[in-house]
Amino acid sequence: MTNDKDWHPATRLVHGGTTRSAFNETSEALFLTQGFVYPDAESAEARFNGEDPGFVYSRYANPTVSMFEERMCLLEGAGAARATASGMAAVTSALLASVKAGDHIVAAKALFGSCRYVAETVLPRFGVEATMVDGANLDEWKAAVRPNTRVMFLESPTNPTLDIVDIAAVADIAHEAGARLVVDNVFATALWQSPLALGADVVVYSATKHIDGQGRCLGGVVLSDEEWIEKEFHPFYKHTGPSMSPFNAWVMLKGLETLPMRIERQTQSAGRIADFLAENKAVTRLIYPGRDDHPQAAVAKKQMRGGSTLVAFELAGGKEAAFRFCNALEIVRISNNLGDAKSLICHPATTTHQSVPETDRLELGINGGVLRLSVGLEDAGDLLNDIEHALAAI
Numbered sequence: 001m002t003n004d005k006d007w008h009p010a011t012r013l014v015h016g017g018t019t020r021s022a023f024n025e026t027s028e029a030l031f032l033t034q035g036f037v038y039p040d041a042e043s044a045e046a047r048f049n050g051e052d053p054g055f056v057y058s059r060y061a062n063p064t065v066s067m068f069e070e071r072m073c074l075l076e077g078a079g080a081a082r083a084t085a086s087g088m089a090a091v092t093s094a095l096l097a098s099v100k101a102g103d104h105i106v107a108a109k110a111l112f113g114s115c116r117y118v119a120e121t122v123l124p125r126f127g128v129e130a131t132m133v134d135g136a137n138l139d140e141w142k143a144a145v146r147p148n149t150r151v152m153f154l155e156s157p158t159n160p161t162l163d164i165v166d167i168a169a170v171a172d173i174a175h176e177a178g179a180r181l182v183v184d185n186v187f188a189t190a191l192w193q194s195p196l197a198l199g200a201d202v203v204v205y206s207a208t209k210h211i212d213g214q215g216r217c218l219g220g221v222v223l224s225d226e227e228w229i230e231k232e233f234h235p236f237y238k239h240t241g242p243s244m245s246p247f248n249a250w251v252m253l254k255g256l257e258t259l260p261m262r263i264e265r266q267t268q269s270a271g272r273i274a275d276f277l278a279e280n281k282a283v284t285r286l287i288y289p290g291r292d293d294h295p296q297a298a299v300a301k302k303q304m305r306g307g308s309t310l311v312a313f314e315l316a317g318g319k320e321a322a323f324r325f326c327n328a329l330e331i332v333r334i335s336n337n338l339g340d341a342k343s344l345i346c347h348p349a350t351t352t353h354q355s356v357p358e359t360d361r362l363e364l365g366i367n368g369g370v371l372r373l374s375v376g377l378e379d380a381g382d383l384l385n386d387i388e389h390a391l392a393a394i
């Protein structure tokens with residue numbers, strides 16, 4: 001057997017982290033149990049005081065959840081991981097486990113709506129101030145540093161306008177300030193971007209998106225080096241309880257097996273759709289990280305190995321045109337999920353970013369004509385026909 005360190009991602013995602021029960025089942029076993037029994041009282045004592053590393057309670061760790069965490073570590077090149085009930089549980093616990101009252105964080109303004117709420121509204125309630133910066137402007141990151149800055153937080157590409165933040169450059173600024181960089185890698189996926197290798201300290205995912213990839217379960221995961229996960233994050237996780245259910249971990253494990261083929265196909269189709277939209281007169285702005293006309297194409301090339309499964313574009317005619325386009329689509333469905341096998345379109349200004357004040361929304365480039373398309377696994381020709389027909393209907 002070859003060493004799993006030499007395996008390519010596709011192999012790791014099929015075999016990595018598998019531990020078999022006494023029955024030697026082929027597929028990963030689903031351990032739907034809250035707790036574990038001990039042969040005697042002495043064994044229970046040893047489990048609780050850490051002398052015996054076995055399982056204690058599924059809020060702390062569970063064999064199915066551990067398999068998912070181990071497989072994610074192999075994919076990400078991380079030392080350790082903890083799976084959470086949702087992407088927001090991952091983001092919130094990663095941030096809360098890193099700060100205390102009196103600390104300061106710096107975050108990019110272009111964040112998934114709920115992440116922005118946690119940074120701007122939740123953390124300040126507990127005495128942690130947040131400075132929001134334009135992620136693409138490195139001078140703003142530098143200028144925001146204070147003596148008590150503990151964390152920097154960003155996502156790249158961003159939701160929904162697919163802006164790119166230079167992860168290595170922000171990691172340098174964070175480390176110089178004595179802070180840690182947390183990266184939300186949902187839009188890029190682990191296949192196309194490795195934030196830890198670029199200098200980030202913590203990576204978080206909403207597994208709800210590409211990792212499940214078939215729209216079934218919520219989930220999340222926090223990955224970092226073993227020391228931080230075990231010493232800093234695990235006590236917070238174990239006692240506050242954002243844990244993933246074993247059932248969801250089992251669904252996510254099966255999702256990981258097909259992740260590379262799904263991402264490759266969805267990215268390929270998204271690239272074709274982006275090229276098609278770029279040539280259409282009804283489209284006034286087209287943003288796709290795999291294209292040379294992306295505003296930060298050079299940074300994208302430097303830190304990403306592939307494009308994106310998402311395409312952002314703006315239609316002439318604002319909200320009215322955008323709504324008519326969405327309503328005319330027959331294959332692509334209107335929904336706010338992403339990374340799904342089904343192609344999904346979302347009008348951020350009236351849905352995911354409805355609660356963001358209009359001035360902030362416009363500053364982020366999210367006007368009424370902007371749409372975010374998550375490209376699924378349908379035949380790319382069928383999708384192009386659907387989009388062409390809907391553009392004609394505007």
Ligand SMILES: *Cc1c(COP(=O)(O)O)cnc(C)c1O
Binds near residue numbers: 087
């Ligand atoms: C969806 C998403 C989240 C939140 O994940 P949930 O699983 O919905 O809680 C966080 N960040 C990004 C970038 C997302 O797309």
